Every structure is written in structure tokens, then in C-alpha cells.
Amino acid sequence: MPYDPSAFPPFAVTVDLVVLTVRRHALCALVVRRGEPPYQGRWALPGGFVRIEEDLGAAAARELTEETGLRVQGPDDLHTGAHLEQLATYGDPGRDPRMRVVSVAHLVLAPDLPTPTAGGDADSVRWAPVDALLPSGGGPDRSGEQPALLAFDHSRILADGVERARSKIEYSSLATAFCPPEFTVGELRRVYEAVWGVALDPRNFHRKVTGTPGFLVPTGGTTTRQGGRPAQLFRAGGATVLNPPMLRPEV
Amino acid sequence: MPYDPSAFPPFAVTVDLVVLTVRRHALCALVVRRGEPPYQGRWALPGGFVRIEEDLGAAAARELTEETGLRVQGPDDLHTGAHLEQLATYGDPGRDPRMRVVSVAHLVLAPDLPTPTAGGDADSVRWAPVDALLPSGGGPDRSGEQPALLAFDHSRILADGVERARSKIEYSSLATAFCPPEFTVGELRRVYEAVWGVALDPRNFHRKVTGTPGFLVPTGGTTTRQGGRPAQLFRAGGATVLNPPMLRPEV
DNA sequence: GCAATAGTGTCTATTAGACAATATTTC
DNA sequence: GAAATATTGTCTAATAGACACTATTGC
Numbered sequence: 001m002p003y004d005p006s007a008f009p010p011f012a013v014t015v016d017l018v019v020l021t022v023r024r025h026a027l028c029a030l031v032v033r034r035g036e037p038p039y040q041g042r043w044a045l046p047g048g049f050v051r052i053e054e055d056l057g058a059a060a061a062r063e064l065t066e067e068t069g070l071r072v073q074g075p076d077d078l079h080t081g082a083h084l085e086q087l088a089t090y091g092d093p094g095r096d097p098r099m100r101v102v103s104v105a106h107l108v109l110a111p112d113l114p115t116p117t118a119g120g121d122a123d124s125v126r127w128a129p130v131d132a133l134l135p136s137g138g139g140p141d142r143s144g145e146q147p148a149l150l151a152f153d154h155s156r157i158l159a160d161g162v163e164r165a166r167s168k169i170e171y172s173s174l175a176t177a178f179c180p181p182e183f184t185v186g187e188l189r190r191v192y193e194a195v196w197g198v199a200l201d202p203r204n205f206h207r208k209v210t211g212t213p214g215f216l217v218p219t220g221g222t223t224t225r226q227g228g229r230p231a232q233l234f235r236a237g238g239a240t241v242l243n244p245p246m247l248r249p250e251v
Numbered sequence: 252m253p254y255d256p257s258a259f260p261p262f263a264v265t266v267d268l269v270v271l272t273v274r275r276h277a278l279c280a281l282v283v284r285r286g287e288p289p290y291q292g293r294w295a296l297p298g299g300f301v302r303i304e305e306d307l308g309a310a311a312a313r314e315l316t317e318e319t320g321l322r323v324q325g326p327d328d329l330h331t332g333a334h335l336e337q338l339a340t341y342g343d344p345g346r347d348p349r350m351r352v353v354s355v356a357h358l359v360l361a362p363d364l365p366t367p368t369a370g371g372d373a374d375s376v377r378w379a380p381v382d383a384l385l386p387s388g389g390g391p392d393r394s395g396e397q398p399a400l401l402a403f404d405h406s407r408i409l410a411d412g413v414e415r416a417r418s419k420i421e422y423s424s425l426a427t428a429f430c431p432p433e434f435t436v437g438e439l440r441r442v443y444e445a446v447w448g449v450a451l452d453p454r455n456f457h458r459k460v461t462g463t464p465g466f467l468v469p470t471g472g473t474t475t476r477q478g479g480r481p482a483q484l485f486r487a488g489g490a491t492v493l494n495p496p497m498l499r500p501e502v
Numbered sequence: 503g504c505a506a507t508a509g510t511g512t513c514t515a516t517t518a519g520a521c522a523a524t525a526t527t528t529c
Numbered sequence: 530g531a532a533a534t535a536t537t538g539t540c541t542a543a544t545a546g547a548c549a550c551t552a553t554t555g556c
Contacts, residue, residue: 482535
């Protein structure tokens with residue numbers, strides 16, 4: 001059947017953002033409170049419409065800046081800003097009760113930030129531990145407080161984003177996107193521990209990351225911000241894929 | 252800014268398919284010839300509009316069946332049919348000169364098939380080696396024949412699909428999706444060799460795949476369809492992730 | 503000194519990869 | 530027998546993980 005440009009089903013296209021960071025040893029996601037129906041008062045992922053002349057990635061970067069003030073890592077400033085990549089697209093016909101919306105979800109990995117501003121409305125945006133947002137993540141010792149699920153299909157989108165982050169830090173250097181421009185091996189290890197939810201041997205971890213070519217570059221400085229013996233400071237090296245990969249302790 | 256259902260930018264949403272198979276030791280993709288402008292006469296990936304009440308995955312499965320007669324693997328028939336997964340979404344404002352089209356690309360891995368039918372028009376659909384379709388894949392000994400690039404941004408979509416397939420057979424059992432329901436270790440090895448474009452040691456490969464739990468299940472039968480000593484027949488085991496992974500020989 | 507974190511060294515069980523050797527078919 | 534493929538076995542270098550030990554700070 002030849003396709004007719006004048007008669008195609010109209011869709012709305014949005015971007016939704018899974019923005020992850022590590023705060024106080026916990027993997028956290030950015031959520032905003034919905035001010036109107038449907039799902040009024042519920043938490044949701046930040047996002048919005050793609051403009052008619054705007055690329056998908058540009059729309060995601062724009063929404064990110066609007067909601068958090070955070071900038072996306074450009075080709076120049078390789079060691080500041082957040083990492084952004086496309087995650088997946090969600091287009092179930094019933095996912096939005098008002099109309100047919102196809103949402104192109106994006107994943108953002110950001111260093112720990114001061115509490116976001118959300119265009120001035122500080123009460124309607126917050127960092128929430130993903131364990132508290134996802135049904136299965138509660139664990140046995142979590143005191144039963146199961147908050148309302150995220151609006152729409154955002155729980156599933158968040159779960160997909162978290163799983164992507166967990167698997168991607170295995171074989172890429174993306175864990176450094178959670179760190180400030182300069183960081184110690186211990187800080188990087190705590191990122192892995194928070195994202196994977198496991199404890200790692202500090203000694204083997206140190207040997208492993210410093211021995212992986214291109215992963216870390218020493219800056220010469222040291223810091224004692226974690227207490228104890230001063231630690232060398234590093235920045236992210238040029239490598240994007242890690243060979244050998246970091247191995248997640250077996251399940 | 253609250254979002255107004257009555258005023259959103261209208262988009263067309265399509266699905267495009269990267270359908271891969273292995274034929275005569277080569278990784279091949281399904282392409283169709285365009286019968287109308289733009290890019291009239293050029294080869295393109297199969298695809299079409301998502302219907303207004305249709306899920307994205309369902310649209311992809313429908314297009315696949317329409318173009319090839321191939322069925323997608325359901326939850327029941329785990330060892331027949333093709334594997335389908337979402338690949339990525341392409342929405343550059345200029346990617347289609349006629350209008351704003353967002354395409355949700357899907358990846359299909361299929362066993363070797365009789366030449367597809369394309370709704371009866373056998374001249375406008377074919378399997379083409381991906382090396383011949385992708386600019387960089389030509390290699391030094393290919394006799395200079397560089398066919399016209401695929402229409403739209405389909406070269407990039409195809410390249411992304413091929414890369415996804417190459418990396419995914421490392422840590423998942425998806426290589427079996429390229430095989431018939433029963434296959435030998437040698438046939439599976441030739442799939443890996445074709446997809447990665449490398450030669451693998453048959454002896455180490457055999458030990459590796461038969462030793463990975465859940466990857467292969469012997470059916471009891473044997474075959475000599477490859478010549479030589481009869482080989483055991485296997486079907487895909489229940490495992491979806493491979494532990495340990497198959498390692499692509501280093502680059 | 504004690505507690506905390508950083509960093510190095512060593513041992514062992516496992517594994518990837520090279521490759522010899524044997525098995526079973528077709529011609 | 531020759532050629533082809535399948536399958537098992539063996540050896541070696543590299544590696545992951547466990548863990549002892551030392552180093553350097555703040556209290």
C-alpha cells in the first residue's frame with residue numbers, strides 16, 4: 001500500500017526523562033508532582049512535548065535544563081555536564097487516557113546536585129531513591145511504606161532506565177557520569193555499590209579500575225574529603241568502552 | 252507549563268524494520284525497493300505507519316508478516332518464529348522531506364528463509380549482505396561496487412541494528428534466533444562467524460557453548476547435513492542471558 | 503593509640519585460547 | 530585412503546576474587 005502523506009494517523013510525541021544520580025549512597029531518580037489530571041498529585045517522570053522542528057535528543061536536553069538547570073555533556077566539555085542517551089519508546093494506545101501519545105524516553109546520568117529548581121517550584125520536584133519508587137525494590141527490611149506508583153507507565157520506564165544504567169556501567173565508563181569532574185577511586189566505588197546495590201571489595205576494585213586502560217586519568221591532586229589517608233584524584237579518561245569490563249558480582 | 256491535549260504538534264509515527272538473517276555465511280538484511288518518491292527506485296528498510304489503536308510492537312509484527320510472511324516468536328512457541336525487539340527511535344526533523352515522521356525502529360532476527368514474498372511482488376524485496384549495504388563494511392577486497400545508500404536515514408538505522416545484533420549475541424542466547432528449531436553446534440558457530448565477521452576455533456567454541464548452562468538442549472537426533480561426522484542436534488535452552496558470555500575475539 | 507580510608511602484594515581456583523588427537527561420516 | 534566435520538583432551542597464560550599487610554590521615 002503506497003503511503004499517503006495527507007492521511008496519516010496523528011500522534012502526540014513526548015520525551016520523558018529518567019534522570020539518575022547517586023545521593024547519600026542511594027541511587028535516586030528525579031520525579032515531579034503532577035499538578036493536574038490525570039494522576040493529579042502523583043509523582044511522575046519529568047518530560048514534555050517535542051516541538052515540531054526539534055530533534056528528539058534536543059527536546060530531551062531542553063526538558064532537562066528546564067526542569068533541573070542541568071546541562072548535557074557536549075563534545076567540548078567532556079568532563080562536565082550530564083550524560084544523555086535515548087532509552088526506549090513507549091506507545092501503548094492506552095498509556096495516556098486523553099489521547100494517543102508516543103513517548104521517547106531518555107536516560108540521564110548526573111553527578112549529585114543541589115536540589116533541583118523545577119522552574120522555581122521547589123515543592124513539586126525532588127530526588128527519590130529508586131528503591132522507594134519501584135515495587136520490587138522495597139526489599140524485606142524496608143518498613144512496608146509503599147508509596148503510590150508513578151503516574152502513567154512511568155514505573156516501567158524508570159525500571160527500564162535503572163536496568164540500563166546497571167548494565168551499562170559494567171562495560172562502559174559511564175559510572176564516571178555520576179561523579180564530579182574530579183573524584184577518588186573510593187567515590188567511584190561507592191557509585192558502583194549504590195547503582196548495583198552490592199558491596200565491593202575496595203582493594204580489588206582499586207586494582208581493577210586503575211588497571212583498565214583509558215578509564216581513569218590521575219590529576220595529580222589528592223583529597224581527604226572522605227576521611228582517612230589522602231586519596232588520589234582522577235578524572236574520566238577517554239575510553240568509553242571498558243576492556244576488561246567491570247563485573248557485577250553474581251546474582 | 253501545563254499540557255493542553257487540544258494543542259499538540261502532530262507527528263506521523265512509523266515503524267521501520269531491520270530484519271537480519273544469515274545466508275551462505277553472510278549476515279543479510281531485508282530491503283525493499285521504493286516505488287515512489289522520495290528516493291524512488293532506491294532500496295529501503297521495510298516499514299509503515301503505526302495504526303491509531305495499535306501498539307508499537309504489534310505494528311512491527313504486522314509489518315513483518317505483511318512483508319515476509321514471517322511470524323514473530325510468541326510466548327508459547329518458543330523455538331519457532333523470529334525474535335523481535337525495539338531498536339531505537341529516529342526523529343530528526345529533516346529525515347523525511349514530506350513531513351515530520353518519527354520512526355520507531357525494530358530489530359528482527361530470523362532463521363534463513365526462502366526468498367520473501369512482499370505481498371506478491373518478488374522483484375521489489377530481497378536479502379542483501381549488510382557488507383554491501385553499509386559504507387564502511389565494504390572492505391578492501393570487495394570489488395569497488397558501492398551500491399547507492401539506503402533511502403532516508405536507513406543506513407544509520409541498519410548500522411545500529413547490526414551493531415545491536417553483534418553485541419547482543421555476546422551475552423544473550425539470541426544467536427539461536429538465526430537458526431532453525433534444531434541445529435548443530437557447527438551451524439551455531441557459523442552464525443557467530445557470519446555476524447561478527449571473524450573465524451572462531453571450532454573446538455573451543457564447542458566446549459564453550461555446550462558448557463554454558465541453559466544455552467543448548469540436546470534433542471537426541473543427529474544430522475550429517477554439513478558433511479563429515481554426524482553432529483548432535485540441539486534446540487535453544489531456556490536461558491536468555493549467557494553466563495559466562497561468548498567473547499568476541501578482540502578487535 | 504584508635505578508627506577510618508587508601509593502596510600494594512600474594513595466593514588460588516577458574517578460565518580463555520592454542521592446539522594435539524580421535525571419531526565418524528562421504529567420496 | 531583422503532577430505533571433511535565433530536568432539537574430547539591437554540597445556541599455559543591470564544584473570545577474578547579472597548584476604549594479609551602497609552600507608553597516611555583525623556581524633
